[in-house]
Amino acid sequence: MTHQRSIEDLRAEVDQINRDLLTLLSKRGEVVAQIGHAKTQEGRPNHYDPAREDKQLKEIESLNQGPFTSAAVKAIFKEIFKASLDLEESNDKKQLLVSRKVKSEDTVLDIDGVRIGGDAPPIIVAGPCSIESEEQMEQTAAFLAAKGVKILRGGAYKPRTSPYGFQGMGVDGLILGSRVAKEHGMLFVTEVMDTRDVEIVAEHADILQVGARNMHNFALLREVGRSRRPVLLKRGLSATIEEWLYAAEYILSEGNNEVILCERGIRTYEKWTRNTLDLSAVALAKQETHLPVIVDVTHAAGRRDLLIPLAKAALAVGADGIHVEVHPSPATALSDNEQQLDFAGYDKFSESLSSLLRQPARV
Numbered sequence: 001m002t003h004q005r006s007i008e009d010l011r012a013e014v015d016q017i018n019r020d021l022l023t024l025l026s027k028r029g030e031v032v033a034q035i036g037h038a039k040t041q042e043g044r045p046n047h048y049d050p051a052r053e054d055k056q057l058k059e060i061e062s063l064n065q066g067p068f069t070s071a072a073v074k075a076i077f078k079e080i081f082k083a084s085l086d087l088e089e090s091n092d093k094k095q096l097l098v099s100r101k102v103k104s105e106d107t108v109l110d111i112d113g114v115r116i117g118g119d120a121p122p123i124i125v126a127g128p129c130s131i132e133s134e135e136q137m138e139q140t141a142a143f144l145a146a147k148g149v150k151i152l153r154g155g156a157y158k159p160r161t162s163p164y165g166f167q168g169m170g171v172d173g174l175i176l177g178s179r180v181a182k183e184h185g186m187l188f189v190t191e192v193m194d195t196r197d198v199e200i201v202a203e204h205a206d207i208l209q210v211g212a213r214n215m216h217n218f219a220l221l222r223e224v225g226r227s228r229r230p231v232l233l234k235r236g237l238s239a240t241i242e243e244w245l246y247a248a249e250y251i252l253s254e255g256n257n258e259v260i261l262c263e264r265g266i267r268t269y270e271k272w273t274r275n276t277l278d279l280s281a282v283a284l285a286k287q288e289t290h291l292p293v294i295v296d297v298t299h300a301a302g303r304r305d306l307l308i309p310l311a312k313a314a315l316a317v318g319a320d321g322i323h324v325e326v327h328p329s330p331a332t333a334l335s336d337n338e339q340q341l342d343f344a345g346y347d348k349f350s351e352s353l354s355s356l357l358r359q360p361a362r363v
């Protein structure tokens with residue numbers, strides 16, 4: 001009778017093989033990380049090298065004597081290449097200016113005494129979708145200032161889906177928005193859509209907004225990076241978190257460190273909301289970057305009845321502020337009339353959040 005080893009005995013051997021494999025894998029990881037570092041230093045933007053992977057797979061296939069099939073062994077090695085590539089690329093990311101690995105402490109913006117991020121209590125950015133008239137801006141600013149809101153929003157250049165929709169008041173809107181904000185002791189934030197307008201918008205606005213549709217406009221990102229105004233950077237409609245953070249990196253790489261990230265919902269298959277609020281993006285952006293992160297609940301939901309729960313959820317995951325659209329008469333607004341709050345609606349909204357707004361975001 002042949003001696004048969006016990007399962008326990010065989011498992012002990014497997015355990016030892018696992019340890020040996022792990023030691024070799026770790027050693028491989030260290031060597032690959034050095035390759036990745038060398039590639040970065042040589043300025044090679046792409047770490048992925050399919051030809052090199054293919055060469056290794058061919059050699060592995062020719063050396064394979066079983067018992068695993070070549071297909072199985074190749075699948076395992078492909079996973080190893082994938083993990084190695086991730087390792088190379090994540091080491092690279094550590095160098096990003098937006099990364100907490102480069103700057104561990106929170107960036108706290110102080111714009112004329114209004115503090116955003118870090119240990120500051122969450123801020124509210126509120127105002128109409130579009131700047132439409134003196135009366136509309138005056139009423140809104142007076143109301144919001146009396147409620148303690150420090151940042152007034154209002155679009156002078158509107159990125160409308162249809163070229164025939166209201167396109168905004170342009171420079172007249174900028175002048176009006178900044179004057180009214182100043183009169184009420186507020187900061188003024190407004191969107192800039194075109195590199196040619198950055199200078200004029202920066203002349204009037206305290207904060208430049210890069211909207212969701214322009215998050216991939218790299219020329220615009222560089223231009224606002226060169227301006228010396230803080231930037232509110234909305235996440236693109238279909239942008240991954242990585243793409244959003246790289247967009248912020250464009251701004252920082254031009255020397256402008258004052259960036260506020262704004263999650264505003266992403267496009268999904270869901271139809272009951274205009275967009276889908278991605279709260280994990282807020283938590284991740286807070287974890288991976290040192291920048292303040294706020295949440296635009298108006299665009300995230302596209303419907304008024306969800307604003308309070310979504311704002312509460314945003315603050316619960318650590319958002320440094322909430323962006324919400326408020327209009328004296330939403331029904332007659334020239335844009336976004338389905339989703340803006342009227343004054344009574346804003347009162348209810350801010351009362352529901354009052355206890356959360358007193359404390360800095362803590363997760």
Ligand SMILES: O=C(O)C(=O)C[C@]1(C(=O)O)C=C[C@@H](O)C=C1
Pocket residue numbers: 032035036047048049050052053056080081082084085088
């Ligand atoms: O040799 C390289 O260039 C590497 O980056 C290492 C490695 C690997 O794991 O072997 C990783 C990713 C590349 O796609 C190719 C190969």
